[in-house]
Amino acid sequence: MAERFRPASRTEADGIGEVLRAIVGPEHVRLATEVDAVAGVVPLVVVEPADERQTASVLRCANQAGLAVIPCGGGTKLDWGNPSRQADVVLSVRRLNQVIEHAWADLTVTVEAGCTVAQLQRTLAQHGQRLAVDPLWPERATIGGILATNDSGTLRLGYGALRDLIIGVTLALADGTIASSGGKVVKNVAGYDLPKLATGSLGTLGVITRAVFRLHPLPRNTRTLTIAVGDADAMQRVILSILGEQLAPAAVQARDGNVDILLEGTLDGIAAQESVIKKFGEVREGSPAVWKAREDLWPSSGAGPIVKFTTLPSRISAAAAPLSRFVIQATGIGYARFDGDVQELRAAMERDGGSLMILGATKLDAWGSPGDSLPLMRAVKEQFDPKGTLNPGRFVGGI
Amino acid sequence: MNPNILEELRGILGPHGLISSSEELRTYECDGLTNFRVIPSAVVLPDSTEQVQAVVRVCHRERIPFVARGSGTGLSGGALPVAGGIVICLARMKRILEVDLANARVVVEPGVINLEVTGRVASANFFYAPDPSSQSVCSIGGNVAENSGGAHCLKYGFTTTHVLGLDVVLPDGSLVHLGSKTLDAPGYDLAGVFVGSEGTLGIATKIILRIVKRPECVRTLLAAFHSTNEAGAAVSGIIATGMLPAAIEMMDNLAIQAAEAAVHANYPNCGGLLLVELDGPVAEVDALMAHVDEICRQNGAWEIRVAQSEAERALVWKGRKAAFAAMGRISPNYIVQDGVIPRTSLPQILNEIKELSAETGLRVANVFHAGDGNLHPLVLYDRRVPGQEKAAERLSERILELCIEKGGSITGEHGVGEEKKHMMSKMFAEPDLDTMQRVRCAFDPLQLSNPTKVFPRTRLCGDKPGEYVPHPLETAGIAERY
Incomplete structure (x- = not known):
């Protein structure tokens, strides 16, 4: 694919805008300006489809017209990845923001990609549950965005990463196909694990329109402990010592001469774990804010x-x-x-x-470098998006 | 098979690495699902990645389909040979290559037996978490292919949660490294896609596993209820309090009887038996176990026992893990299924299974991973009675259809394989299956690697995929896409 940075031409933008307005309604398409630049590239238009079907239609049109599409959620990490080779349409999933089904008794949720992490967590908390991740900027970051950028957070130690929590995904592909894989149950091995393929793919294989997750109960109690450490070696020693004990910390991180430990569970369980951790240094009560250190x-x-x-x-x-x-x-x-x-x-x-x-x-x-699997990654991209419509050039190895 | 090709394979593998006589080939005609049988043209037993590559290159050049096989314990026919094809048996690649305790990683070859991984690291208080019931004989390579689960995946996750990286021989014979010992390697999560692909994307020859620190304590509680409904209500109660037990298993009376006959696990003779295991720090587990006890009693448990020693605990599990094989004690033949439902549909589906059983006159024993809604109905029949095998097959298929209707899955851990591929189009719409096959086309454009499994029909890799068309069930408002 050739380098195709190009300035937005007004007439071109008007032409595209007209087609897209017919799909999503005139009030949901606007011409892009400097503030919409993605990693330095200014697109032609910003379009906000209402649902999965409209998302697929926008993609199909753009794909047929040879336009490049930049999928977008809350926009908090839109500049991650390489600059796009071409950027014509910013496709925002902002309006796909519903929590479709919180099957709380089954500990699962089906949620649209444009729902913010905080909104989802507030909904889940009504039944004492959560998606056990703590990604960056949860008030603005969306489910689609954290999946595309694979931003799980510190709770990964205790509960696994997004790849371990996602159990189903629906993708709108560049050619307008809408495809689901995985399912709504926590245990399921029918078919390929495309939820994992979508996670961390930076929108280069399809636009995530919805996802299904397994959930965890909100912890009964939480406590953050902090141990001051002198140098990097001491920091590592404390971390490895904690990991080496038969404890169950939800998160452990090091920053600025400190090691933070997050304990969750019953008060008795937390106290017992704390007494073990005290062996490794002077423990003080930490602030929950330390988990935002990132x-x-x-x-x-x-x-x-x-x-x-x-x-x-x-x-x-x-x-x-x-x-x-x-x-x-x-x-x-x-x-x-x-x-x-x-x-x-x-x-x-x-x-x-x-x-x-x-x-x-x-x-x-x-x-x-992704190593010797790059040709295989390119082959996967070629199958899903042969024309390079989605985020062209933004991913590894020019994908 | 062409004698020149056999000669070439013999040259690659040496005289003891090739099986081509018809009586010896018969050993490989099926896996743990014995009602499908195909005799392969040849079986090769490589002992290195290079040999696997060399064999696959020959297959690629000659367009010969191949099927990888581990211990052959799979229950969906995933390792069933393909007519005219080669079976690549990885049982000789059974070295544990590296144990890195500081980072909780173990690197193994695919023929290593699941339980041997734990065996190697147990003295350092680690274990390998995925524990399929066949763990004393099944191989890691087979676990990777099927994304095997086990009783403890409720808390610890599946094989895929514990595989960080793989060396994979692609269907053209080239070798690629997917994932790595560190997390979040750049690029697509192809290791995540490979695990559970049932041998259709290539052959793993080296696997980086994550091991887990053994919890400070493990407590196992056995509770006897009058019915599976009462036991199911207790499970809901346990989940609702916000606990995440390491395992919650349930057996109905027929399954209990079989297990008793086989291993004398000393289970109470009851309508619904619940086995709840909690693990973690002692103080945490003790506090929660008191809750579990209380919830079970509130839901009608008339006998509750907590295993008092490691030996008692082992015996409790032995009965559960032997449940499938135990069916032989009470029935000449049986079909085991592996459906999944949202856990809350459990009472409903059990009643429906009971009705189906009454209609057909076939007994159905039920063993479940109750915490995650994974059912293992065992349909009992006698092959010698004309028509009974067909009736049993129809009944188990009907159970899977019920699982799909409830928003569940046709397989939780056994895989689709040969057995359930025709059910895939009931669970997924055409565009869903086509999209999965795009991955197949990227890995294996000639469709040589276990080509006839998983998908009801293969998509030609040159096909231009069409756009989404709603499934007839959706149009009719019967099914909804998630």
Whole structure:
């Protein structure tokens, strides 16, 4: 595919707008302006379909017309990934925002992609349940957006990641096909696991229109403990010691000379676990706000980009060594603002079996190497979106 | 099979790595689902990734279909040979390649037996969580293909939750690395798609597993109820209090009788037996177990026992895990099904199964993973009675249809395989199945890897997929898309 950055032409935009207005109604299409730029590329129009069928129709039209589509939820992470080779239509799922079915007695929920995480959690809380993830900016981030960007959060240690919690997905593909896979039950092996394929695919295979999740009860009690640690080695030692005990922490993270531990459950259970954790350092009561530490990296000033990196738990201190502002989860997933040589840092992470992703547009490739499976990933993309309509060039290896 | 090809395979595998005589081939004619049988043209027993690659390259060049096989314990015919094809049996690739306790990772070859993983790490207080009932004989490679579950997946998840990465020989013989020891490798989650693909996307030759720290304590409670309805109500009560037990299993009277006859687990003779296991920190488990006890009594439990020792606990589980095989004690033949329903539909479907049983005169024993709604109805019959096998097949199919009607699934852990592929179009609409097959086309455009399984009909990879057309059931307002 050729490089096709192009300025939005007014007449072109009007032409597309007319077709899209016929699908979604005139009030739900508007011409794009500078503020709609996605990773530096200004699209032609922004369209907000009302439902799955309209979403599929918009996609089919764009696909036939050779227009590139940028799927969009709350827009909080829209600049993650590489700049689009071409950006014509921003397809916002903002209006697909319903919690379709909270089967609370079965601990599952079916929710539309445009529902915000916070809205979903408020609905689930009415029956004492939650989707056990704590992604960035939940008031604005949508279900479709956290899935596309694979943003699970710190609770992953205790409850698994989005890939483990999603049990069904409906995708609108570039050619207008609407396809569901998985199901509404927590245990199901019929057919391929496309919910996992969609998770983390950055909207390059299809637009997620709805998802089904398994849920967890809200914890009876929670307590955050914080242990001050002197250096990176001490930090790693404390983390590995906690993981090495027969405890059940919901989350563990390291930041700014501290290790935070989230305990959930009965008061007796929490107290018993706390008494074990006290062996590893001076424990103080932490603030629940520490679990938002990841968000604090963004407004902070600094020359470099924010990166997400992955490492093994036993290599946390090595990974943290060149970093100053970071949050590392005990699962080996970290976030940092880094103003040094990012490529050098990425090379070091990759040598160690990990990876580094740049969260936001820079001149560098956002992803790093997916290894020898890249041709297979390209083949999957070719099957789902042969014309490169969806987020062209934004994913790994130019996908 | 062409003798030149056999000779070439012998050259790759050595004299002891190829089976081609008809009597020896018969050993491989079926897996754990014995009513489907196909004799393969050859069976190869590679002992390295390179040998697997070399064999697959020959298959690719000659357009010979192949089927990977582990221990052959699968219950859906996933490892059923394809006529004119080769079976690639991975039983000789059984090395545990790496144990990394600090990071809770174990790297294995596909022929490693499930229980051996736990065996290797138990002394360090770790275990490998997925525990299909056949875990003492089934292989990790087979577990990966089927995304095997087990009683404890209610809390710990399935095979896919515990597979972080794989080396996969693709159907053209090339080797790719999917996923990695670290989480969130860049790119599509192809490891996530591969697990549970039932051998249709290639052959895993190395698997990176996640192991789990053993909880501080495990407590198992056995509760006897007058009926499965009462037991089911207790399950709802337990879930409603916000607990997540490690396992909740249920058996009906017929299943209890069979298990008793087979392993003398000392189960109370009751209408519905519940087995609830909690694990975690001692203080947590003790507090919650008191709740479970109370909930069971409130729902009519007339006998409650908590296993007092590891030996008692093991015996309780032995009865449950032997339940399928135990059917042989009370019936000459049986069909085991693997449907899933939203858990709350349990009382309703049990009544419906009872009605079907009465209509057909066939007995149905029920064993469930009650916490996650996974049913294992066992339809008992006698093959010697004319027409009974057909009637039993029809009955178990009808049960799966009931599962679909309730918004459930035709398989929770056994896989679609050969047995249930015709049910796939009842559970999914055409565009759903076509979309799944796009993945197939990316991995295996020539459709050589276990080509006849999972899908009711294969989609030619050159086909231009059409757009969405509503399923007739949807148009009629009978079914709804989720």
